[in-house]
Amino acid sequence: MKKSVIIVIALLLHLPSFGWGQKGHDVVAYIAECNLQPEVYQKVVDRLGGHSLVYYANWLDNASYSDRYRYTKTWHYANVDDGYTYDTMPKNEKGDVVTAINGIVAELKSGKLSAEQEGIRLRMLIHLVGDIHCPMHAGRLSDRGGNGVIVKFFGKDTKLHSLWDTALVESAHKWSYTEWEQQINRYCTPKRKAEIAKGEPKDWLKESYALATEIYKATPEKGKVSYDYIAYYAPVIEQRLLAGGLRLAMILNEIYGK
Ligand code: ADE
Ligand code: ZN
Ligand code: ZN
Numbered sequence: 001m002k003k004s005v006i007i008v009i010a011l012l013l014h015l016p017s018f019g020w021g022q023k024g025h026d027v028v029a030y031i032a033e034c035n036l037q038p039e040v041y042q043k044v045v046d047r048l049g050g051h052s053l054v055y056y057a058n059w060l061d062n063a064s065y066s067d068r069y070r071y072t073k074t075w076h077y078a079n080v081d082d083g084y085t086y087d088t089m090p091k092n093e094k095g096d097v098v099t100a101i102n103g104i105v106a107e108l109k110s111g112k113l114s115a116e117q118e119g120i121r122l123r124m125l126i127h128l129v130g131d132i133h134c135p136m137h138a139g140r141l142s143d144r145g146g147n148g149v150i151v152k153f154f155g156k157d158t159k160l161h162s163l164w165d166t167a168l169v170e171s172a173h174k175w176s177y178t179e180w181e182q183q184i185n186r187y188c189t190p191k192r193k194a195e196i197a198k199g200e201p202k203d204w205l206k207e208s209y210a211l212a213t214e215i216y217k218a219t220p221e222k223g224k225v226s227y228d229y230i231a232y233y234a235p236v237i238e239q240r241l242l243a244g245g246l247r248l249a250m251i252l253n254e255i256y257g258k
Contacts, residue, residue, distance in 0.1 A: 018061040018076045019131040021166030024241060026177035028130040029057035031185045031245020032252065035193070040256040047119050053126050053248075054177065060127040072124065075100035076131045079141035080209045086202060089141075097132045101125065101201045108255050126248060132201055133244035135215055135236075136164045138208035146212075153225045160219055169241075172234035184242045196243050197250040204247065211236065 019025060033041060033053050048056060063069040064076070071094070078096035080089050086098065095103075104125045107113055113121060131137050139145030139161065146160035153167055175183065188196075219225060 018064060019127065019137065019165060020134055020241075021162075021169055022058050023177065023180075024134070024165065024169045024237075025057035025061075025127060025130045026054050027169075027180040027241045028133070028244035028248060029053040029126050030177045030181050031242060032126070032129075032248035034181055034185055035246055035249035035253075037253050037257050039258070040253050043256045044122060044252055047115065047122055049119060056123040057126055057130065059123045063123075071095075072100070075124070075128060077134075077137035077139075077145055078132075078205055079145060080138055080205075080212075081140045081142055082213075086138075086205055086209070097128055097137060098201045098205050101128050101132065104128070105251060105255070125251070129248040129251065130244050132204050133208060133240045133247075134165055135208045135211035135240070136161045138205050139212045139216075146216075149216075149219075149221050151219050151221070151223045151225050158225070160215070163219070163225060164215065168230060168233060169237055171230045172237050180241065181245075184238045185245065188242065193246055197246040199247075204243070207243075208240075211240075 020028070030053070036044065045052060060069070060072060060076075064072045074092050074094040075097060078086060078089075078092070078098050080086055091099075104121050108118065108121055108125070136146040143149050144161070146164070147162075149160035150157050151160050151163060152158070153163055158167060173180070173183070218229075
């Protein structure tokens, strides 16, 4: 193999992970789609050039590697070390998931964006409301949100971060994103949905941080993760994906609804 090819492969293996795996983001976006007022859905799809929310749910994870959108690299998470809260933790000057969501919502509400800018801001928002619900996206700075913690997932070395972004979602249920929606959104009562959708980005990060604190304790370096762990945390994953979808819908209904 050529040396350059080996270097590229080595670099790819060390890419930090950037949020729920594709499935998690698709589920959040689809649950949002199912909870939008019909005219809001039409407006959003129109601004996305005729595409659905699911279509762009993962777009930012790739875009953040491009020169044009490199400034969004730190927008996917907000690290909180032990003994800190989001407010007392030194701020990442390049932005974090809380400041990014708040900034985008303010821009969308301002009505000052061009149609193209609005479409791009929507793509970002759809993704980032998913990310803020990933527990390890509120993990410690000292281990880059669990990217520096290796655990044994069915005997295989796995980063704690990607265990929570991807492996657990895929292991919890072998559902498509529409099946996820059917199982966790469609049977949720309107009253319960309204309770879940409450709050603002800072509150949602706080929930992720509380979960991250519990997860660090339950999953130490080299800790074993298998069936019992998946069974215990599947309802937590379901709750985070549902909350992400309902809150994304709430934000969009508020911006574009009557
Ligand atoms: N993804 C990449 N870097 C990260 C960090 N420091 N915390 C959480 N998620 C990340
Ligand atoms: Zn992300
Ligand atoms: Zn991630």
